[in-house]
Amino acid sequence: MTPRPRGGEPCRPIPFGKELARGAANRELELVRTVIYPGSFDPFTNGHLDVVERAAKLFDRVIVAVASNDAKRPLFTLAERRRLAARALKPLANVEVDTFEGLLVQYAQRRGACAVIRGLRAVSDFEFEFQMALMNRKLNQRLETIFMMPKGAYTFLSSKLVKEVARLGGEISPFVPAHVEKALRAKLKPHRR
Ligand code: PNS
Numbered sequence: 001m002t003p004r005p006r007g008g009e010p011c012r013p014i015p016f017g018k019e020l021a022r023g024a025a026n027r028e029l030e031l032v033r034t035v036i037y038p039g040s041f042d043p044f045t046n047g048h049l050d051v052v053e054r055a056a057k058l059f060d061r062v063i064v065a066v067a068s069n070d071a072k073r074p075l076f077t078l079a080e081r082r083r084l085a086a087r088a089l090k091p092l093a094n095v096e097v098d099t100f101e102g103l104l105v106q107y108a109q110r111r112g113a114c115a116v117i118r119g120l121r122a123v124s125d126f127e128f129e130f131q132m133a134l135m136n137r138k139l140n141q142r143l144e145t146i147f148m149m150p151k152g153a154y155t156f157l158s159s160k161l162v163k164e165v166a167r168l169g170g171e172i173s174p175f176v177p178a179h180v181e182k183a184l185r186a187k188l189k190p191h192r193r
Contacts, residue, residue: 038065042074044085047154051119105140120147
């Protein structure tokens with residue numbers, strides 16, 4: 001018997017799209033390379049969109065996985081974050097949006113993903129991202145982490161800064177899709193009695 005590799009199963013071929021429709025009769029299922037793009041996405045920005053567009057050209061399927069991440073006390077609920085990301089990504093046929101709780105490596109294994117994408121904007125991102133990638137590799141050595149750089153114009157962009165600018169009444173339309181801007185304005189509107 002072939003020994004089972006340490007650190008979880010290898011990337012599994014998963015029936016998807018046309019292959020799924022053909023069903024079990026088709027013995028030659030094509031290998032579908034699935035990648036996970038995890039994050040808090042609180043909220044989804046044009047920088048995230050740029051990374052997903054790049055990943056969607058390289059992989060057969062991209063799963064944008066919105067982490068519940070309650071410890072970060074997100075502004076938007078998990079359902080809202082998922083909805084905002086899904087609307088921005090609707091035109092991309094090979095991209096789906098999902099939510100997850102718990103360990104990323106376990107979620108990636110459940111979804112049959114080969115790799116995790118993380119956006120890298122500047123050197124300041126690197127230390128934390130490197131730690132996270134190595135910890136994830138320790139937890140599952142078969143799951144690769146791939147860093148992708150967004151367009152130069154987005155290197156300063158983060159959900160955190162967008163929220164701060166919006167809170168203080170600044171212009172955020174260059175940084176987020178229009179529906180995200182609207183949702184942010186509504187969320188931050190002072191409650192009237
Ligand atoms: O957008 P963020 O907040 O930088 O995303 C961080 C995220 C969600 C990718 C990270 O916190 C994560 O993977 N959370 C899931 C729990 C987990 O697996 N933790 C161990 C990571 S080494």
